[in-house]
Amino acid sequence: MHDLIIVGGGPAGLSAALAARRYQLDCLILERGVIGETVYHFPIARPLFSTSNEVELEAGALPQDRKPTREEVLAHYTRLVIREQLDVHTGEAVEAITCIGEGFAVRTPAQVYHSRAVLVATGGFGRQRKLDVAGECPERVSYQFSEAHPFATKRVLVAGGGNSAAEAALFLLDAGAHVTLAIRRCALDAPSSMNAAKIKPWVRQPLERAQAAGRLDIFTSSEVVEILPVSALLQVAEAGTPRLVHVPCEHIFALIGADPDVRLLEEAGAEIAADGRPVYSDEFETTLPGLFVAGHLTRELHMKKAIEVGSVVVKYITERLLEPVAVL
Numbered sequence: 357m358h359d360l361i362i363v364g365g366g367p368a369g370l371s372a373a374l375a376a377r378r379y380q381l382d383c384l385i386l387e388r389g390v391i392g393e394t395v396y397h398f399p400i401a402r403p404l405f406s407t408s409n410e411v412e413l414e415a416g417a418l419p420q421d422r423k424p425t426r427e428e429v430l431a432h433y434t435r436l437v438i439r440e441q442l443d444v445h446t447g448e449a450v451e452a453i454t455c456i457g458e459g460f461a462v463r464t465p466a467q468v469y470h471s472r473a474v475l476v477a478t479g480g481f482g483r484q485r486k487l488d489v490a491g492e493c494p495e496r497v498s499y500q501f502s503e504a505h506p507f508a509t510k511r512v513l514v515a516g517g518g519n520s521a522a523e524a525a526l527f528l529l530d531a532g533a534h535v536t537l538a539i540r541r542c543a544l545d546a547p548s549s550m551n552a553a554k555i556k557p558w559v560r561q562p563l564e565r566a567q568a569a570g571r572l573d574i575f576t577s578s579e580v581v582e583i584l585p586v587s588a589l590l591q592v593a594e595a596g597t598p599r600l601v602h603v604p605c606e607h608i609f610a611l612i613g614a615d616p617d618v619r620l621l622e623e624a625g626a627e628i629a630a631d632g633r634p635v636y637s638d639e640f641e642t643t644l645p646g647l648f649v650a651g652h653l654t655r656e657l658h659m660k661k662a663i664e665v666g667s668v669v670v671k672y673i674t675e676r677l678l679e680p681v682a683v684l
């Protein structure tokens with residue numbers, strides 16, 4: 357029987373695991389992909405939006421004079437896992453969590469593990485939003501952007517009004533692609549109807565310059581309504597009158613966000629709120645005692661908070677559920 361099983365090896369899960377190590381808990385981390393799987397899918401060799409102090413798990417581990425790259429963050433997380441000998445099983449997805457007496461059974465395809473408490477930190481990207489239009493298929497549409505080079509000289513449509521879409525459009529432009537950006541907002545700096553953050557000024561301004569120089573087409577108040585073999589059909593409602601526009605494109609990036617997958621929690625018996633995220637207390641305990649949540653799965657959307665909460669939750673779990681021990 358483990359003291360704690362953490363589901364998910366992202367910033368929240370890893371921060372919690374480091375805290376568990378300090379509290380001398382017997383802790384197992386189950387990660388369906390690689391260490392920091394979500395960060396692994398960030399654009400290759402690009403700086404993050406955040407500064408080092410917001411994403412590092414140990415103060416001063418990342419460059420302090422500039423924003424860290426995806427590679428630096430991944431190397432930092434991995435080095436810590438190895439140095440602290442965290443028990444991380446990568447490539448092992450949790451399929452079910454069942455409350456049994458005083459603890460939990462956690463099932464993966466490999467084994468059933470037992471623990472006194474479970475922390476679910478599976479992130480906010482479990483269910484990718486799709487365009488839901490005719491012609492949408494994996495050959496034509498990608499939902500994550502990691503690299504621009506394969507699209508050099510190609511015509512690419514980027515659909516999405518958030519920072520990820522805006523940044524992808526910029527990287528594709530830099531790599532020599534012919535880019536069209538289609539956003540639902542009425543302007544790049546307008547608030548979004550999908551709760552996405554406003555586009556950061558350091559991403560928006562170069563996009564506006566590229567548009568002014570005729571290197572980028574931007575359709576505002578627009579929506580993809582059909583995907584055809586070498587184009588996409590947009591419905592554009594600029595100035596209130598809808599019109600259909602054919603945008604020639606070899607590929608489409610639909611970077612329109614994602615929602616957390618809460619099925620593990622729901623099937624375990626934890627209550628899910630109307631916004632599709634779990635109900636939890638100030639201590640991040642779900643309605644099922646002993647089952648906790650942290651990170652992007654909750655209403656904390658950024659890495660800084662995911663990291664802060666991960667360790668706070670473990671302190672609470674240790675004090676509430678387990679025998680207090682001397683902290684290392």
Ligand SMILES: Cc1cc2nc3c(=O)[nH]c(=O)nc-3n(C[C@H](O)[C@H](O)[C@H](O)COP(=O)(O)OP(=O)(O)OC[C@H]3O[C@@H](n4cnc5c(N)ncnc54)[C@H](O)[C@@H]3O)c2cc1C
Pocket residue numbers: 363364365366367368369386387388389390391392393394395397398399404405406410448449450451477478479480481482520620650651652653657658659660662
């Ligand atoms: C392109 C892009 C850029 C971003 N840039 C920034 C940035 O600069 N700064 C910032 O603060 N935020 C950024 N974000 C948001 C950031 O990714 C999240 O805030 C952060 O990853 C949340 O950490 P987390 O540990 O809660 O979740 P995640 O990092 O998503 O980790 C969840 C982990 O759980 C694993 N998992 C899921 N289901 C299971 C299962 N059933 N069994 C086992 N494991 C499972 C996943 O594989 C994943 O590794 C960005 C997001 C994107 C898409």
